[in-house]
Amino acid sequence: MSLNGFASAESTMRSSSPRQGVFHERRRALYENGPLVSLIGFGSYRIGLSPGLGHPHCREALEYALRRGVNLLDTSANYGNGQSELLIGQTLAKLVTEGHLTRDAVVLVSKAGYAQGNTLELVQQRERDGQAFESVFKFGSDLWYSLDPEFILDQLSRTRARLGIECLDVLLIHNPEYMLKAYEHNNIPVDQARSEFYNQLEKCFAALEQAVAAGHIRAYGVSSNTLGATTDDPTSVSLQRLLDTAKRVSAQNSFKVVQCPLNWIEVNPIAVESADDQDNTLTLARNNGIGVLVNRPFNAMHEGGLIRLTRPTVDADQVVDEEQRKGLQNWSRLSNDLERMAREYISTPGYEEAPLSQLVLSTLMWQPGLSSVLCGMRRKNYVVDAEQAAALPMLVNADQVIAQIYQDLEFHKAEN
Ligand SMILES: NC(=O)c1ccc[n+]([C@@H]2O[C@H](COP(=O)([O-])OP(=O)(O)OC[C@H]3O[C@@H](n4cnc5c(N)ncnc54)[C@H](OP(=O)(O)O)[C@@H]3O)[C@@H](O)[C@H]2O)c1
Structure with missing residues (x-):
């Protein structure tokens, strides 16, 4: 049995009023006239039903x-080979049955585009049967990607089934820049690649408008790791061009949400000078009533490596070899430096005792134009943190704080 309903501005306002706690009290619209969401959402990459x-x-x-009171859940058809959606569906059904929640109190966001695991088998079977999906890009034996509208709609129906719901609040096309990567790999000129890319997205958006009309989704959008990247990056995705694409499909379209990484090292969505568009992504989104979800607050990618923007969670006595000891020392030094910088630039009282993880989350959640920060809080103590x-005082100069920290970072200086 699947749950009926969807989250709306009214239902999310109603459901928050009788409860206590900051995740209820501090909410904002996901997009113009859209449902209200907690300032921090539950990121469900790497969660599932298996140990x-x-x-x-x-x-x-x-x-x-x-x-x-966290009422925004972000998942994807490919997270844990569908297990992330299954776990969310089971948990939601349990809390609804027990009377703790109603379906319309929670905003569910999922994504489609990747063909991995069971989905890859399905795509390969279709190919063997002579009914191959179109716009399939092959990145090796275990990762394919497709922007065929039929594939996206197929994935949507499986997502709804796994979540146990009739209507998904938001479906995002998941990292469509894979198409641009494939074109780059095949030496297709960038202008041609971009033009075909937005044409293909237009077909997907048209299909998603039909899914809205059928009551299968409320809104759609794009999640991209290269949203707002500089034009010289052949895989960059432009919000202005996404908006233009959606307008070509319909003046009254339901393209409402974008998602991208934002942390103290990856600042594309707020960096004016680096954006392809005239305004940076957050400003452009705000001016057009589009919601922005940001991801990977603590997992910063830098030159192919990963930098964790939290205090070390490993005890020194758990460290077994010299390499790990050095790694832990570097991590401790970096987190101390980052904390010191943040405290220097945050003038709002109340942040004196906040640990690095809370400083990071606060500087992100108070960025003007941002709807919610998705956090991989896959342990209870992370939810508490x-x-x-979310309970710390509102930061009025969050954009300046991040800009100043970014200017101070040695990584950034090394690049110039
Ligand atoms: N392209 C996309 O659409 C895309 C890309 C990336 C992420 N996302 C979404 O965004 C969500 C967030 O990104 P993410 O999970 O990759 O990165 P994240 O939120 O930065 O979390 C990274 C890791 O930090 C640790 N952590 C979380 N909260 C913590 C806290 N309060 N204190 C200390 N450590 C903490 C956890 O590590 P351990 O697990 O090691 O304990 C977690 O896995 C994802 O779950 C997913 O829903 C979407």
Whole structure:
């Protein structure tokens, strides 16, 4: 049996009023006239029903987050080969049955585009049967990608089934820049690649408008790791061009949400000078009533490596070899430096004792134009930490704080 309904501005306002806690009290519209969402959303990459995907502590964290008022869940058809959506569906059904939640109190965001695991088998079977999906890009034996509207709609129906819902609040095309990567790999000129890319997205958007009309989704959008990247990056995605594409499909379109990484090292969505568009992504989104979700607040990608923007969670006595000891020392030094910089630039009182994770979350969640920060809070103590961050005083100069920290970072200086 699947749950009826969807989140709206009215239902999310109604559901928050009788409850206590900062995830209820501090909410903002996901997009213009859209449902209200908590300032921090539950990111569900690397969660699922098997022990390898953190079960049962991830289930506990998810249930705890929902009970505390986190009402935005971000997932994808490919997270844990569908297990992330299944776990969310089971947890939601349990809390609804127990009377703790209603379906319309929670905003569910999922994504489609990747063909991995079971989905890859399905795509390959279609190819063998002579009914291959179109716009399929092959990145090796275990990762294919497709922007065929039929594939996107097929994925949507599986997502709704796994989540146990009739209507998904937001479906995002997941990292469509894979198409641009494939074109780059095949030496197709960038202008031609971009023009074909937005044409293909136009076909997907048209199909998603039909899904809106059928009541299968409320809104759609794009999640891209290269949204707002400089034009010289052949895989960059432009919000202005996405908006123009959606307008070509319909003047009254339901293209409402974008998602991209934002942290102290990856600043594309707020960096005016680096954006392809005239305004930076957050400003452009705000001026057009589009919601922006940002991801990877603590997982910063830099030159192919990953920098964790939290205090070390490993005890020195757990470290077994010299390399790990050095790694831990570097991590500790970096987190101390980052904390010191943030405190120097945050003038709002109340942040004196906040740990690095809370400083990071606060500087992101108070960026003008941003709807919510997606956080991989797959342990209960991370939810507690996020709730404390959301309760800190509002930061009025969050954009300047990040700009100043970014200017100070040695990584950035090394690049210039
Ligand atoms: N292209 C896309 O659409 C895309 C890309 C990336 C992410 N996302 C979405 O965004 C969500 C967030 O991104 P993410 O999970 O990759 O990165 P993240 O939120 O930066 O979290 C990274 C890791 O930080 C640790 N962590 C989380 N909260 C913490 C806290 N309060 N204190 C200390 N450590 C903490 C966890 O590590 P451990 O697990 O090691 O404990 C977590 O896995 C994802 O779950 C996903 O829903 C979407």
